[in-house]
Amino acid sequence: MxxxxxxxxxxxxxxxxxxxxxxxxxxxxxxxxxxxxxxxxxYGFKEHQADIGDMTLSYYRNENPGKPVVVMLHGYSADKTVWLRFARHLTSDYDIIIPDMAGHGESPYSEEWSYGMPAQADRLSRLLKTLDVAAAHVIGNSMGGFLTATFAINYPQNTLSATMIDPAGVMSPEPSMMMKMLAEGRNPFIIHNRKEFDQFYAMTMEQPPIVPDIVLEAVGKKYESRREQLKKIFEDFHSSDYLEERLSELKAPAMLWWGDQDKLLHVSSVGVWQAGVPDLKVHVFEGIGHMPMVEMPGETADMYMAFLSDL
Incomplete structure (x- = not known):
């Protein structure tokens, strides 16, 4: 205080x-x-930098030697800070790593790099090797959920469990508000002014935390300044092969969360994941949007720790 x-x-x-x-x-x-x-x-986190060969990734870590490792992956256009209020509840029992993936937060961007899921999964694998982590529990939101599933499928030996939160990566039976906008030629993530940012921000969460207007103004301006970078990243990760045909290869203990009011990725996708991933544990949150771990960090942290303790 x-x-x-x-x-x-x-x-x-x-x-x-x-x-x-x-x-x-x-x-x-x-x-x-x-x-x-x-x-x-x-909350006990320090910011670090890790050289993974062709780039240096920024990440938070609470340095809890000997404890199981949990890796938390943010979504497209977000960064590692979205996990802090969720992660604070796990710091006593887990060694937590929260990276800014390439092109996000404090990690670098280059027009020459790929931001597709195979490339990002390879970077995550190299990050864990650099940090001498043999295997980890992985949890990710949105694009980070897509990456979590891709990593668990491509690197099963390094995955203790996989938890996907409102993930991209499959074609939803019903189109979300975002998908309808994309079909009309408008990407809500590509911001030109404050009005567009406010419309986009309202789509991201049903119960957002209180944020001062002056901070929202700054975040909106950052989206405007990164518009061309975000276009490139969006094109790359949306051109990645979807996972419907590979979901059965996800063998690690797995859990799926979804907010039933998600406007970016429709909750009807839950059925696709259930049909594909063996023994998938599922929870749909009523009255919650695209980012349950931000909208209700304490409750979701308790659920996640219960899942891990049962493994």
Whole structure:
């Protein structure tokens, strides 16, 4: 609490100065960065860099030697910070690694790289080797869920369990709001102004955490500045082969979560995953959107720990 209060003083001063100077988004970005750094520290996470050969990946880790390793994978256009409030509940019993995958967060982007799932799975494999991790429990959201399943199929020897949260990777029987927009030629992730960002942000969660407008302004501006990069990443990972024909190869203990109000990826996809993955444990959250681990971090963390403890 003392750390939070001390942080609040310069935040308030910076906010007032920034508004006077008209640097609303810049101040919002500073506030967001400071808040995430403080939360990570309070929860016991440190930021590290790992050289995996052709790039250096940024990641959080709580350094809990001897404990089982859990790897948490963010979705497209997100970063490692989305996991902090979920991960805080697991720090006593697990060694947690939360990477920024290539092209996201503090990890680098290059037009020359592929951001398809096989390439990202290879990078995750090299990250684990670099960190001397033989096998891990892997949990991922959205694109990260697609990556989780791809990794579990391609690297079964390195996968202790696989948990997919509202994952991409299969064709849903019913189109989501996002899929309808894409069919009309509009990608909601490609942002040109604050109005488009607000429409997009409303699609990501049904029960979002409280975020100050000044921070949302900064996040929106970041999406605008990364528009061309995000187009490239989206094209690459959406051109990856879908997993319907390979789901039966996912042999690790597996769990699937979905928010029934998900506007990005339709909940009807649950049936596709159930039909393909043997012995898949499934939970559908009522009144929750695309990111259950952000919308209800404590409850989902408890469910995840119960799943792991039963393995």
């Amino acid at each position: 003392k750390k939070i209060l001390l942080l609040a003083i310069p935040m308030v001063a910076a906010l007032a100065f920034g508004i006077i100077r008209g640097n609303y988004a810049e101040v919002g970005g500073w506030i967001y960065h400071q808040a995430m750094a403080t939360e990570a520290s309070l």
